[in-house]
Amino acid sequence: MSKQIEFFFDxxxxxxxxxxxxxxxxxxxxxxxxxxxPMLLGGVFQATGNSSPATVEAKxxxxxxxxxxxxxxxxxxxxxxxxxxxNTLTLMRGAAAYLGTPRFHDYLHAVFNAMWVEQRxxxxxxxxxxxxxxxGFEPREVLSRCSDPVVKDRLKSLTTxxxxxxxxxxxxxxxxxxxxxxxxRLEWVERALG
Amino acid sequence: MSKQIEFFFDxxxxxxxxxxxxxxxxxxxxxxxxxxxPMLLGGVFQATGNSSPATVEAKxxxxxxxxxxxxxxxxxxxxxxxxxxxNTLTLMRGAAAYLGTPRFHDYLHAVFNAMWVEQRxxxxxxxxxxxxxxxGFEPREVLSRCSDPVVKDRLKSLTTxxxxxxxxxxxxxxxxxxxxxxxxRLEWVERALG
Numbered sequence: 001m002s003k004q005i006e007f008f009f010d011x012x013x014x015x016x017x018x019x020x021x022x023x024x025x026x027x028x029x030x031x032x033x034x035x036x037x038p039m040l041l042g043g044v045f046q047a048t049g050n051s052s053p054a055t056v057e058a059k060x061x062x063x064x065x066x067x068x069x070x071x072x073x074x075x076x077x078x079x080x081x082x083x084x085x086x087n088t089l090t091l092m093r094g095a096a097a098y099l100g101t102p103r104f105h106d107y108l109h110a111v112f113n114a115m116w117v118e119q120r121x122x123x124x125x126x127x128x129x130x131x132x133x134x135x136g137f138e139p140r141e142v143l144s145r146c147s148d149p150v151v152k153d154r155l156k157s158l159t160t161x162x163x164x165x166x167x168x169x170x171x172x173x174x175x176x177x178x179x180x181x182x183x184x185r186l187e188w189v190e191r192a193l194g
Numbered sequence: 195m196s197k198q199i200e201f202f203f204d205x206x207x208x209x210x211x212x213x214x215x216x217x218x219x220x221x222x223x224x225x226x227x228x229x230x231x232p233m234l235l236g237g238v239f240q241a242t243g244n245s246s247p248a249t250v251e252a253k254x255x256x257x258x259x260x261x262x263x264x265x266x267x268x269x270x271x272x273x274x275x276x277x278x279x280x281n282t283l284t285l286m287r288g289a290a291a292y293l294g295t296p297r298f299h300d301y302l303h304a305v306f307n308a309m310w311v312e313q314r315x316x317x318x319x320x321x322x323x324x325x326x327x328x329x330g331f332e333p334r335e336v337l338s339r340c341s342d343p344v345v346k347d348r349l350k351s352l353t354t355x356x357x358x359x360x361x362x363x364x365x366x367x368x369x370x371x372x373x374x375x376x377x378x379r380l381e382w383v384e385r386a387l388g
Contacts (some may be wrong), residue, residue: 050250058242058362062375069382168252181256184378188263 003032003193006174008162010041011095011108012088013170014067014078017116019183020108020171021076026186030193036104038095040088041170043159048168052085070183083121090146091122096155097145103137110135197226197387200368202356204235205289205302206282207364208261208272211310213377214302214365215270220380224387230298232289234282235364237353242362246279264377277315284340285316290349291339297331304329 005027009016027034045051054060064080071078091111098104114120114131121127129139145151162172166179173180175192199221203210221228239245248254258274265272285305292298308314308325315321323333339345356366360373367374369386 048250048252050253056242056244056362058357058360059244062360062362062373065373066375066379163252166252166256168250168256179256179259181260185260 003030004035004175005032005189005193006035006037008037008039008158008167008170008172008174010039010044010088010170011091011111011115012084012086012122013041014064014080014084014116015183016171017112018067018070018074018076018078019173019186020112022074022183022186026190030190032193036099037158037162038092038099038155039159039162039167039170040092040155042087042089043156044162044167044169047159047163050168054085067183077117079117079119081115081119081122083119083123086115086121086123088122090125090128090143093146093151093155094142096158097142097148097151099154106135107132107137107142110137197224197369198229199226199383199387200229200231202231202233202352202361202364202366202368204233204238204282204364205285205305205309206278206280206316207235208258208274208278208310209377210365211306212261212264212268212270212272213367213380214306216268216377216380220384224384226387230293231352231356232286232293232349233353233356233361233364234286234349236281236283237350238356238361238363241353241357244362248279261377271311273311273313275309275313275316277313277317280309280315280317282316284319284322284337287340287345287349288336290352291336291342291345293348300329301326301331301336304331 005023007019007023009020011017023034053063067078094107094111098107110131111122115122120131122131132139132142165174169181171183173185173189175189178192180188180192199217201213201217203214205211217228247257261272288301288305289298292301304325305316309316314325316325326333326336359368363375365377367379367383369383372386374382374386
């Protein structure tokens with residue numbers, strides 16, 4: 001059985017974006033599979049009483065600086081989204097809708113990129129539609145998938161799973177029973193994979 | 195002029211303890227001086243609207259695990275203090291009192307050790323007295339220094355300095371104008387010195 005990294009994330013989290021830029025190559029280096037776990041970070045915050053670093057001004061300011069340092073280390077673009085924080089309910093339902101389908105990674109790429117490189121205002125339905133259309137999605141089809149009760153339940157149940165397993169923020173990784181919080185713990189994830 | 199690492203810390207923070215175990219040797223490796231900046235973390239929290247990770251249950255639980263991982267990596271003991279969080283006003287006034295004196299490091303050693311290795315209840319005056327006496331301090335002299343208005347003002351002014359420079363938690367390091375938050379950023383501090 002191959003090794004697994006469970007990856008709980010929300011596209012509205014810049015640290016999830018950074019982790020997403022690194023995870024596939026990390027997994028490949030260790031011959032491990034990524035188990036994708038889209039969750040609603042707002043739901044996790046609500047259930048755990050946690051909140052975004054951005055709610056504390058000095059912490060929010062430092063956090064942006066810290067993420068930029070890691071972006072430079074990784075050699076990936078990161079442009080803070082001026083519309084942050086964005087309600088990601090529709091976007092994460094979209095991730096839950098495409099989970100396990102051939103277009104899952106195209107969807108993530110389109111949304112993460114629009115959010116953390118292109119600085120698009122991703123809680124505007126017309127902006128979401130434009131972004132998805134540019135990546136070859138049919139926006140109305142995506143929205144219709146997002147309103148499917150099965151998809152809504154899938155996102156809810158992944159979010160509940162996260163909370164039940166001790167997740168309080170994004171991104172969070174599991175290697176077996178070991179939990180690691182934060183894109184800055186990728187090195188520990190790597191070490192856990194051996 | 196030799197390189198400097200400014201180190202803002204509070205003895206009530208286990209992450210400050212871990213940083214303290216590593217900082218002197220790190221500074222030595224880089225021929226740098228540590229500029230010790232005792233501050234009252236409770237005052238920083240109040241001024242910035244920040245709070246301890248321990249206020250969110252799942253985060254507090256994970257945080258203990260995360261600190262243990264680093265303690266093992268560093269090869270230092272860390273025993274979570276069951277009396278945590280402890281009001282550190284007297285203890286940090288003591289640190290401010292001995293700042294710049296030959297006994298500063300003995301004082302820090304006694305207090306950090308009692309707090310994060312011996313798990314003493316360091317908000318009890320008799321426990322503090324016992325801990326200090328065991329390390330050769332005269333408890334009544336320490337307490338009298340702690341109630342000196344000059345010492346009280348010193349701690350207040352270091353705490354204000356921290357907040358004014360963007361500090362929101364402990365430990366925080368500055369290398370020149372570059373700020374780094376968290377004992378897990380020691381590697382970045384090292385890089386900034388290099």
